[in-house]
Amino acid sequence: MALRFIPIVLLGLSACSSPVTVEPVLQIVSISPGGGAANVNVDSNILTTFNAELDTESLNTEDAYLLDVDGEIVLTDLLYAPERWTLTLDPVGDLEKAADYTLVLTTNIQSKGKGALLQEVRSSFRTTGEDPQNAKPIADPGESQFFLLGGEECCVTLTGAASYDPEGAPLTYTWSLDSQPSGSAASLSASDTIDTEFSPDEEGDYLVRLVVNDGLFDSDPTYVTVSASTTPQPGDDTGDTGDTGDTGDTTPGDTGDTDPGDTGSSDTGS
Numbered sequence: 090m091a092l093r094f095i096p097i098v099l100l101g102l103s104a105c106s107s108p109v110t111v112e113p114v115l116q117i118v119s120i121s122p123g124g125g126a127a128n129v130n131v132d133s134n135i136l137t138t139f140n141a142e143l144d145t146e147s148l149n150t151e152d153a154y155l156l157d158v159d160g161e162i163v164l165t166d167l168l169y170a171p172e173r174w175t176l177t178l179d180p181v182g183d184l185e186k187a188a189d190y191t192l193v194l195t196t197n198i199q200s201k202g203k204g205a206l207l208q209e210v211r212s213s214f215r216t217t218g219e220d221p222q223n224a225k226p227i228a229d230p231g232e233s234q235f236f237l238l239g240g241e242e243c244c245v246t247l248t249g250a251a252s253y254d255p256e257g258a259p260l261t262y263t264w265s266l267d268s269q270p271s272g273s274a275a276s277l278s279a280s281d282t283i284d285t286e287f288s289p290d291e292e293g294d295y296l297v298r299l300v301v302n303d304g305l306f307d308s309d310p311t312y313v314t315v316s317a318s319t320t321p322q323p324g325d326d327t328g329d330t331g332d333t334g335d336t337g338d339t340t341p342g343d344t345g346d347t348d349p350g351d352t353g354s355s356d357t358g359s
Contacts, residue, residue, distance in 0.1 A: 113203035141200040187218035228311040230299040266294035288319035
């Protein structure tokens with residue numbers, strides 16, 4: 090059964106360069122659904138996040154594919170989001186209920202800066218045996234943020250408060266810092282609370298992932314980017330100090346209207 094490869098062109102972040110003393114290695118940061126997961130929704134996508142940007146020119150559907158319990162390849166669309174370094178297998182149609190599936194990632198998967206996978210990876214999961222009575226929850230970690238290194242703020246606060254479950258079920262939260270600049274020692278203050286924070290310590294982009302669970306299903310991972318720099322962004326408070334120009338509008342204007350005008354009217358007219 091043929092597979093289809095559909096590239097997605099998005100604005101990407103450049104992969105963080107590795108220290109020269111470390112041999113570049115392409116690694117898997119996360120797989121969703123995770124290995125051994127059960128009760129996976131039949132309309133789920135399978136997502137794999139890497140630690141570097143993939144080389145999509147050499148990527149094809151023989152390098153990443155999904156097998157059913159009989160070892161047959163499942164027809165999927167292969168999607169890649171370069172700004173998240175995430176590869177998605179989107180099954181064409183729903184998966185079978187109460188069925189086992191295996192994601193296969195081969196050593197042919199290449200990155201742009203860290204080489205290829207060192208060994209083949211297989212990750213299995215099982216779909217739910219009943220018709221889902223609720224939809225998957227939605228994770229929302231908020232908008233991308235900018236952090237000024239050396240500024241007054243000590244840290245970046247992220248909140249999952251906008252996340253929700255369509256049926257209103259209570260949520261649990263799982264945060265992870267999936268990517269950060271080379272040399273950074275930043276870490277999240279908490280991984281299982283509605284809010285978390287961290288202190289950027291190097292210039293560059295920090296990629297944070299949020300997954301929520303409604304008691305039955307995990308949401309699809311959602312990402313937020315925090316960009317750190319020693320240079321303020323245009324329009325930040327530092328640039329707004331130009332408001333001191335009001336002094337120039339007030340003082341000359343008031344002095345010119347009050348003193349010369351009044352003197353001329355009273356003395357000359359008499």
